[in-house]
Amino acid sequence: xxxxxxxxxxxxxxxxxxxxxxxxxxxxxxxxxxxxxxxxxxxxxxxxxxxxxxxxxxxxxxxxxxxxxxxxxxxxxxxxxxxxxxxxxxxxxxxxxxxxxxxxxxxxxxxxxxxxxxxxxxxxxxxxxxxxxxxxxxxxxxxxxxxxxxxxxxxxxxxxxxxxxxxxxxxxxxxxxxxxxxxxxxxxxxxxxxxxxxxxxxxxxxxxxxxxxxxxxxxxxxxxxxxxxxxxxxxxxxxxxxxxxxxxxxxxxxxxxxxxxxxxxxxxxxxxxxxxxxxxxxxxxxxxxxxxxxxxxxxxxxxxxxxxxxxxxxxxxxxxxxxxxxxxxxxxxxxxxxxxxxxxxxxxxxxxxxxxxxxxxxxxxxxxxxxxxxxxxxxxxxxxxxxxxxxxxxxxxxxxxxxxxxxxxxxxxxxxxxxxxxxxxxxxxxxxxx
Numbered sequence: 128x129x130x131x132x133x134x135x136x137x138x139x140x141x142x143x144x145x146x147x148x149x150x151x152x153x154x155x156x157x158x159x160x161x162x163x164x165x166x167x168x169x170x171x172x173x174x175x176x177x178x179x180x181x182x183x184x185x186x187x188x189x190x191x192x193x194x195x196x197x198x199x200x201x202x203x204x205x206x207x208x209x210x211x212x213x214x215x216x217x218x219x220x221x222x223x224x225x226x227x228x229x230x231x232x233x234x235x236x237x238x239x240x241x242x243x244x245x246x247x248x249x250x251x252x253x254x255x256x257x258x259x260x261x262x263x264x265x266x267x268x269x270x271x272x273x274x275x276x277x278x279x280x281x282x283x284x285x286x287x288x289x290x291x292x293x294x295x296x297x298x299x300x301x302x303x304x305x306x307x308x309x310x311x312x313x314x315x316x317x318x319x320x321x322x323x324x325x326x327x328x329x330x331x332x333x334x335x336x337x338x339x340x341x342x343x344x345x346x347x348x349x350x351x352x353x354x355x356x357x358x359x360x361x362x363x364x365x366x367x368x369x370x371x372x373x374x375x376x377x378x379x380x381x382x383x384x385x386x387x388x389x390x391x392x393x394x395x396x397x398x399x400x401x402x403x404x405x406x407x408x409x410x411x412x413x414x415x416x417x418x419x420x421x422x423x424x425x426x427x428x429x430x431x432x433x434x435x436x437x438x439x440x441x442x443x444x445x446x447x448x449x450x451x452x453x454x455x456x457x458x459x460x461x462x463x464x465x466x467x468x469x470x471x472x473x474x475x476x477x478x479x480x481x482x483x484x485x486x487x488x489x490x491x492x493x494x495x496x497x498x499x500x501x502x503x504x505x506x507x508x509x510x511x512x513x514x515x516x517x518x519x520x521x522x523x524x525x526x527x528x529x530x531x532x533x534x535x536x537x538x539x540x541x542x543x544x545x546x547x548x549x550x551x552x553x554x555x556x557x558x559x560x561x
Contacts, residue, residue, distance in 0.1 A: 146272030264434030
């Protein structure tokens with residue numbers, strides 16, 4: 128273990144101990160703790176918003192990148208929405224203790240597979256102070272401890288939030304060590320070295336940041352490096368609907384990972400519909416870039432380069448490519464997409480089904496905005512992040528992604544010997560009610 132990790136050992140050990148206690152609590156006890164956290168956040172709302180305002184002012188002075196600044200800002204309205212999300216988590220079913228398999232192996236020998244917490248989560252994020260509330264609520268509900276590490280630009284906001292969360296936990300009789308906050312860059316590297324103390328690392332940030340985490344830890348990592356999402360407007364799309372979807376998917380929150388970066392449009396639709404689509408986006412102050420065909424149809428587009436197709440702008444910039452078929456759109460997405468979220472606008476159900484079946488992404492949408500790729504909007508209450516890996520969990524990760532399972536086998540003096548050899552006793556393998 129690296130020398131820098133030594134000061135964190137006590138924190139990690141305290142978090143693991145608190146998590147073990149949390150794991151044994153009833154759903155009602157955890158829900159009461161979440162409500163106490165929500166109440167504490169409300170009670171300290173003015174302090175939290177003031178701390179965030181100070182962070183935002185410092186960020187402006189430091190010339191923080193525009194996408195990061197958008198994620199950093201936490202005003203009273205956004206805070207109230209996040210607190211509502213915390214309360215929503217308390218209303219969700221408790222995943223811990225769920226029996227997934229209940230099977231008789233033989234008379235008196237019964238197997239159960241039961242959902243259990245992961246243990247301790249290490250969550251590292253840039254900006255996004257609202258992530259503190261989402262992740263803490265999900266960790267509490269799933270019986271996990273969590274060690275949070277925010278970016279330096281959000282230290283004041285995160286500190287105020289975690290102080291309120293700890294106060295809520297104390298009031299509910301829960302060890303506040305279940306939720307911890309780290310504040311220095313050195314602690315990030317130290318956290319990545321805590322194999323055996325931290326069970327899962329969840330990075331939320333830029334492509335370079337996530338790849339750094341993935342390459343510098345032996346702890347399992349859940350997350351995604353890129354958010355390059357596409358909208359394909361088919362020849363049989365409803366143009367008015369497609370314009371509304373494109374505007375929402377690009378402009379509602381440009382710095383979000385579920386915003387589109389490229390619009391693919393069928394040649395037949397481009398001829399009649401691209402000028403109106405481009406004008407609506409242009410009026411929304413989106414900088415538009417296009418391939419050669421798109422530039423011929425809409426002369427004011429900036430010509431694209433190869434780099435544009437592989438860029439997550441996280442800003443009001445959109446690249447447009449004209450394609451000859453849904454097959455070409457799918458091929459482009461296969462080459463440049465990040466397996467996050469992809470959408471098609473079409474009135475043809477056969478084309479939609481072809482797109483949704485063949486596109487390899489955590490989310491594939493038909494006639495709706497990619498902005499719906501979100502744990503809260505999926506009804507998860509909140510999310511700890513979005514995973515684009517093939518192994519589950521995939522997509523927005525809520526409670527189900529924060530539990531694993533263990534096998535519990537109960538017998539009555541059973542031994543394995545009678546079940547092997549030429550006269551082996553057969554297993555019954557009879558599924559029982561869950």
